[in-house]
Amino acid sequence: MTTTIDDTARLRATADFVREHDTATLLPLLLPGLEGPELRALADHCRFAHAALLVFPPDDETLRAQLAACALDPDARLQPSVVVRGRLARRHHLDESALEVTIAHPAVPGPPPGSREDGEGLRTVEVFVLTVPPGSDLAHLAAHEREHQHEAHLAFEVRRPDALLLRGLCALLARHGAAPDGGGYTPHEDATVLYFTAPAGSTAGYRRIELHARGAHHAVLADHLREDSLREDSLKEDSLREDSDAHPAETLLRRLTGAWTTQALATSARMGLPDALDARSPTRLDALAPALGAHPRALATLLGYLAMAGVVTEHPDGYRLTETGTLLRADADGSMRPLALMYGGPFYRSFGALEHSVRTGEPAFDHLFGEHHFEHFARDPELADLFDRSMAASSRMFDPLPAHPAVTAARTVVDVAGGNGELLERLLAANPGLHGVLLERPHAVEAARRRLDAKGLGPRCSYVTGDFADVPADADLYLLSRVLHDWEDERCVEILRHLARAMPAHADLLVVERLLPEDGSPSLATAWDLHMLCNTGGRERRADHYARLLAEAGLRLLGHTPLPLEAAVLHVRRAEAG
Known part of the structure; x- marks a missing residue:
């Protein structure tokens, strides 16, 4: 009261x-x-x-x-x-x-x-x-x-x-x-x-x-x-400088144990622990352990760590899932379980070989698995599906895009390498007069078709199976979301040239990426820059770096706007367009 x-x-x-x-x-x-x-x-x-x-x-x-x-x-x-x-x-x-x-x-x-x-x-x-x-x-x-x-x-x-x-x-x-x-x-x-x-x-x-x-x-x-x-x-x-000066050993120790959190979260997701817990009422350990096939004392240790990480809370009569932990459930809206499995699985292994990347400039993933991760995932349908779902787990960065002026003014949008159709779904649902085209690999096209059909958007979407050389012409709007950071500059320019050739003079291109800060301040983009080095051979870039790549491909950066999760959308047109 x-x-x-x-x-x-x-x-x-x-x-x-x-x-x-x-x-x-x-x-x-x-x-x-x-x-x-x-x-x-x-x-x-x-x-x-x-x-x-x-x-x-x-x-x-x-x-x-x-x-x-x-x-x-x-x-x-x-x-x-x-x-x-x-x-x-x-x-x-x-x-x-x-x-x-x-x-x-x-x-x-x-x-x-x-x-x-x-x-x-x-x-x-x-x-x-x-x-x-x-x-x-x-x-x-x-x-x-x-x-x-x-x-x-x-x-x-x-x-x-x-x-x-x-x-x-x-x-x-x-x-x-x-x-x-x-x-x-x-x-x-x-x-x-x-x-x-x-x-x-x-x-x-x-x-x-x-x-x-x-x-x-x-x-x-x-x-x-x-x-x-x-x-x-x-x-x-x-603040960090004061902390570091006062407790340098403790500060470093906390940094060194970050990998433990990754594995604790990934292990709980693999075991189905979040799915076995409830956000409303506690579950007792003696009921949880046999349901998961886990050793009771060892499970209690994991739960203690997860409580420290804010994923569960401990009560006298058991454990309860927090709202943050709910995102690790398979059935959660916006579930991040696929991301936990990917970061705690193949990408975790490649980070163990980070020194190889730093010494050679080559992706540690290729060194470990003998091929680029796109080829590796393409040969394993389950892994390919996990990767596409892990990409969709960060899709809240797309929240503002359906209202972007370039989207609301378009009649046809082409999502180039659009994954399982998450972004395209959002744009079509918010703009009833819009028609969508998805360009992707065969397995991704089928996943997107199922997704968009289930949402009743199938009649307003068509599909092209192929690569960047197959970009359809004559659309009003083109999307390139989280693609360029996978590649080095030369390949980026090649991809952008394919787009420039396909784009009519009036068309817009929206590029979604994380931008490295110009002043070196802390940023998720800096963390992903290391991730791209280790796993794809790509990189994150500053806005002026993207502007140079676009110009080399005959395109012009008009400006960029911040998005959630420290992402940005770059607004691009052909260089000769008004």
Whole structure:
């Protein structure tokens, strides 16, 4: 009951704040020293739109009661909140699929009639909702977020936004001490949000500011997130440096045991341990061991390690799967079990021969198995299927792509080396007028056909069996997702030339890859760069490196936009195209 009252009080206080403030008086409170022409300029281009908070009701009925108690619409429409879900996942080291965050915008009375902002739209309370039933593993997250109020912020709607105006507003906020603090594109609203941390002297009672701009402003968002990343990485490096100075042996020891975690996760997946556990009720060890054919004491040791890794929790009456651990179940939505089996299997073996790659520049996989991994997997249907499913396990990086302007404007899309059709499925499902073409190896084509037929998308898709020389011509859009990093530069240029020859002058090419940071800051791309060296002979690259390869193939990089899981989508056209 305490948490219900607490969230209701927070909702009421937020609604009262929205009713009582306007743009001109609020901006100087947020940005001390903002006055004169700069204040007028900011007020001219922005209006106070909402105050936001994150609540944690145990169920939908409680949320409705909380809203009604604060004179807010209990039937306000709930939609997925992509940006806050990602922020919570990163902050609490959880997978995004473990969090179902929604968002509602119940209205409150706006500016009084006759005021400058009268008629510009209702003000709202932006309510982020994460349902936390009693006994949920997320209770600690809810307690932390209530205490620290990370998602509470004040939002200003940007009037008639364009790239030049948004960059100018970002610079103005920075001059007055506001620091970039994340953001994203919300396809459900077709809106770009840019978050900032308010300066230390702010007296508004809120530590975060949001600029809310209608439309997709990908280039501005990418620059904003890059500034935020540079700031965060600097803070992390300082923290790690302090840790390392204080406990260098412990720091190194933790790094050296990373392989143990890989094998613990892979072993549990192979044994079916996550499938034998439940996320709601504990399972006793004496029931679990015989079901898995495991030695009881040895299984208890593994479970202890998995508990430390956040995959299971131990209770007096047994073990329970966490929401993170649920992703290792074979039947989980977005299951990462295939990835665990691949990283703990063939790729784990090749990493044991990493020294060979470093000394020779050749893939350790080829050295161990006597052939390139694509040929090796092609000769083993089960391994080939596991590889395709492991690629699909990282598919949440594709979440924003169905709303990309190049996708929504296309009539025909060709997914080159599109695997089992995961990306194509997403694009076709979100864009009913789109026709898809998949180019792949024979076994992958059959897997994709089964997948797309099962989703009712088969009539809108055709298939081409072949390699890069067989790219179909005359489409509006071409996709090349996580392909170029498998190859060295010469082969990449050859692949891109095949695409350039097939692409009409009006066509777009979207390339999905991880980009190496330009400043050497920590990045998943750096880890995958080592992985590609060891297993494929390929590499990750910086954006300017891809631009050079594209230019050599007669293509032009227009820009790139960040995606989840530290990926990016590069927007490309033929060099002579407008």
